[in-house]
Amino acid sequence: MAGPLAGVKIIELAGIGPGPFCGMMLSDMGAELLRIDRVNAAGGSFPDGPRADILGRGRRSVAVDLKSPAGIETVLRLAEKADVLYEGFRPGVTERLGLGPEVCLERNPRLVYGRMTGWGQEGPLAQAAGHDINYIALAGALHAIGRKGENPVPPLNLVGDFGGGGMLLAFGIVCALVERDRSGQGQVVDAAMVDGVAALMAIIFGAHSSGWWHDERGVNMLDTGAHFYETYETKDGKYVSVGAIEPQFYKLLVEHSGLAAEDLPNQNDRSHWSEMKERLAAIFRTRTRDEWCEIMEGSDVCFAPVLTLSEAPEHPHAVARNAFRNVEGVIQPGPAPRFSRTAPDLDRPPALPGEHTKEALSDWGFSTAEIEKLREEKAIA
DSSP states (O other), X not given: OOSTTTTOEEEEEOOSTHHHHHHHHHHHTTOEEEEEEETTOOSOSSTTGGGGOGXXXXXXXXXXXXXXXXXXXXXXXXXXXXXXXXXXXXXXXHHHHTOOHHHHHHHOTXXXXXXXXXXXXXXXXXXXXXXXXXXXXXXXXXXXXXXXXXXXXXXXXXXIIIXXXXXXXXXXXXXXXXXXHHHOOOEEEEEEHHHHHHHHTHHHHHHHHHTXXXXXXXXXXXXXXXXXXXXEEOTTSOEEEEEOOSHHHHHHHHHHTTOTTSOOOOTTOGGGHHHHHHHHHHHHTTSOHHHHHHHHTTSTTOEEEOOOTTTGXXXXXXXXXXXXXXXXXXXXXXXXXXXXXXXXXOOOOOOOTTXXXXXXXXXXXXXXXXXXXXXXXXXXX
8 A cells, every 4th residue: 555654554433424534534545444344234325336435445345243242353353453443433332332442442552443423422412413514503614604694505514524524533543643653552532523613613713703703694705795705607607716815816806807997995895895796796797607717717816617526627737636536437536635755546446345354354364264254153244
C-alpha cells in the first residue's frame, strides 16, 4: 500500500455514512483496512452491487457472525494485531457484543478504539436515533443555512455525516496514533457529529458573538445576503458563483460585469445589498454560463461556474490535477490531500461483504485449519 499511513492496520466494524467515509479517508492514505461485515449482509447499497459504493473502496471484507462466541473471538484476535478498531453503533452496543473498548484494550493496550456516533457516548440524547439533519440542527448550523424568509436548507449530508463526522473521526484516530508513539498506549476516540458540526461552525459563532453575524437567515455576507457572495442564473438557465469579498476582488467584479461606469453604493452597505443583487442578476442573465466563464474565469473576481456532478470531473482544472479517477467505470474523487513523497493511490475497488474472508484471515495470522473450523461453526462466511 502506498501513502503516509502505509503499515497501519485498521479494523472497521461495518456501518453506514460517516464510518465508511472515515475508512475511505484512512485507506486512501495507505492504511490496511479490514471491514467486518455481518454473515448475512447484503451485497451493497446499489443495484449493481458495491461497485459504486465509493465510501467502501480500499479495504477487504471478512464476514463474521457477531452473535457467535467464536465470531467475537475472531474479531478480538484480529484486534490483537491491529493499530486501530473503530465502530459506529449506538453507545453500549459493542459492549453488549463483547467488543467494547475495555475488552479490546485489555487484549491490545496499544489499540486506538474509535467511536462514531451522532450525539456522543453520553448526554440526554446519547441513545436517541438521528441523522445528519438532526445533528446539524442541534449544533446551530442548519438554522444559519438558507435564504431570507425561507426554511433552513440541509447542505446535503456533507456537514454532519462527513465533515463533522467521518473526517473528525479520521482526524481523531490519527491524533491518537501520533500520541501513542510517545506514550506507547492506546485510547478511546469519542467522535460525535454534533461536536464536529459545532467545531466547523467556530468562525460563525465568533462572528455572532461580535455582532457581525445576525441570526436571521439570508442577511449575512456568506449566507446569500450579500450580492457579491451569491449564485446567479445565466441566459441559458445555468448558474455561476461569485465570492468577491475583498475590496480588490469586488472592484474586478464591478469591472467585469460592466458596472464600473455607474455610481454604486459602498460594497458593505447592507441597505443596498438587495438592490445590487437585482442589478447583478439582470446582468448575468444577458450571457450564457460559458460566455461568463470566458470573461471571468481565471481572474481574481473569485468566480466559478456552478457545475453538475457530470460536468465537474471534466473541467480542465480537475483534469489537470487528476482530481477524479475512473475505477471500473465509476467516476470518483481521488485521494486528498496530496503528499510530496508518500503519494497515495487507489488500488482496491469496493468489496462484497465477506469477499476476502479466507485470504484476509490468513494474512492476519489464522491457520487454514482455524479458518475451516470457523466456517464449519458458521462463525464466518
